[in-house]
Amino acid sequence: NAGVTQTPKFQVLKTGQSMTLQCAQDMNHNSMYWYRQDPGMGLRLIYYSASEGTTDKGEVPNGYNVSRLNKREFSLRLESAAPSQTSVYFCASIQTPGGLIVATNEKLFFGSGTQLSVL
Amino acid sequence: DAKTTQPNSMESNEEEPVHLPCNHSTISGTDYIHWYRQLPSQGPEYVIHGLTSNVNNRMASLAIAEDRKSSTLILHRATLRDAAVYYCIPGGGGADGLTFGKGTHLIIQP
Numbered sequence: 001n002a003g004v005t006q007t008p009k010f011q012v013l014k015t016g017q018s019m020t021l022q023c024a025q026d027m028n029h030n031s032m033y034w035y036r037q038d039p040g041m042g043l044r045l046i047y048y049s050a051s052e053g054t055t056d057k058g059e060v061p062n063g064y065n066v067s068r069l070n071k072r073e074f075s076l077r078l079e080s081a082a083p084s085q086t087s088v089y090f091c092a093s094i095q096t097p098g099g100l101i102v103a104t105n106e107k108l109f110f111g112s113g114t115q116l117s118v119l
Numbered sequence: 120d121a122k123t124t125q126p127n128s129m130e131s132n133e134e135e136p137v138h139l140p141c142n143h144s145t146i147s148g149t150d151y152i153h154w155y156r157q158l159p160s161q162g163p164e165y166v167i168h169g170l171t172s173n174v175n176n177r178m179a180s181l182a183i184a185e186d187r188k189s190s191t192l193i194l195h196r197a198t199l200r201d202a203a204v205y206y207c208i209p210g211g212g213g214a215d216g217l218t219f220g221k222g223t224h225l226i227i228q229p
Contacts, residue, residue, distance in 0.1 A: 033216045042218035090162045108217060110162030
């Protein structure tokens with residue numbers, strides 16, 4: 001019962017370095033999401049993928065790119081990390097009928113998060 | 120997405136019931152009302168959801184107002200493990216998932 005697995009759990013980068021956060025789910029969900037959470041704040045959506053082969057921008061996409069590698073995996077890339085990207089990153093997935101959340105009756109499953117610090 | 124209003128924080132005693140309120144006056148007719156919680160240093164986890172009728176599960180109960188403009192999450196007997204941030208999320212209106220606000224920080228006193 002792995003659910004949603006994120007790697008790494010912790011990462012420290014220097015300004016300008018690049019890295020990729022990995023996310024995989026084993027529940028055959030079609031929709032996957034990347035959120036960031038800053039201290040004392042709610043979660044903000046960075047990118048999402050409603051189905052394999054599609055990705056769309058969320059609320060705060062600048063400075064990030066994503067890849068939906070296959071149905072299981074959805075990665076988040078920081079091409080040139082900045083201190084403003086210091087945050088906790090969460091990946092999530094959900095099974096949505098038809099690929100769109102219309103009035104979803106399904107549960108969103110989250111990974112345990114990646115704590116990223118950019119110095 | 121419907122706008123939600125939740126108290127920033129609430130405090131309760133262990134083994135007492137807790138009622139967490141949420142106002143969502145702009146909710147659409149097809150939006151479910153979802154509740155998630157986030158324990159310290161963890162990702163959010165599902166608690167309960169409903170559409171019109173009150174709902175019960177092993178974790179909590181959800182009371183939905185008749186006009187659906189508000190709801191209340193009820194923890195019948197709070198434990199220290201229930202200390203978390205609770206998010207009320209009306210929605211599901213698009214492919215971009217659920218919108219998590221700041222939620223209510225629930226503090227449980229022993």
